[in-house]
Amino acid sequence: MSTNALAFAFARQAMADFRTYQFLERTAIGEAEPIPVCHRLLFLQMACEKLSRARLYRQASDLGQVKELHTYTEKQLPIILRETYARQYRHHAAPHLVQRWRDLAAVVQVLAPAAEAGGARPDNCEYPWTTTDGSVVSPIDHPFECARLLRAPGGTTFLKVLEASLEFAVTEYQS
Numbered sequence: 325m326s327t328n329a330l331a332f333a334f335a336r337q338a339m340a341d342f343r344t345y346q347f348l349e350r351t352a353i354g355e356a357e358p359i360p361v362c363h364r365l366l367f368l369q370m371a372c373e374k375l376s377r378a379r380l381y382r383q384a385s386d387l388g389q390v391k392e393l394h395t396y397t398e399k400q401l402p403i404i405l406r407e408t409y410a411r412q413y414r415h416h417a418a419p420h421l422v423q424r425w426r427d428l429a430a431v432v433q434v435l436a437p438a439a440e441a442g443g444a445r446p447d448n449c450e451y452p453w454t455t456t457d458g459s460v461v462s463p464i465d466h467p468f469e470c471a472r473l474l475r476a477p478g479g480t481t482f483l484k485v486l487e488a489s490l491e492f493a494v495t496e497y498q499s
Contacts, residue, residue, distance in 0.1 A: 335375065335490065335493035335497045338375040339490045341374060345367035348363060362466065365432075368474075369432050371490070372401050372486070376401050379404055401486075408488050421481060425482055447466055
């Protein structure tokens, strides 16, 4: 299998994950029992991870180069967003916006249980964890700072540019 075929497959799956995130976000609004934020963020995290991996496969000449990487969202996603922003708006994103995207990419990356930031961040969207005082926390009870950051200045732009990045990847990586 070629790296280009994998790039396209990952881009398509990333788009499906992002569309699921969007659907869950829309569905959560106004519901008596909203969909837990951990479930919504899980699909966002997976979309970002797969888009980052798609880009790496697109650039790699060897499948092994990408398979060995596990925590690449934090590094790749801001690059992808900057490139998309420049392509879409025909100018570079302001430095404060790029920094916000870096911050969000770092927070999104550690939503995955495999990326606990060296044990410093046990909170994740999938599995319960034990805090330093011995309490057990379930993701459905955790507020997740990422959800608030996505609604703050720069967060909504992050989501818009992420969607444009996904659309570009699906179209461009097909060839």
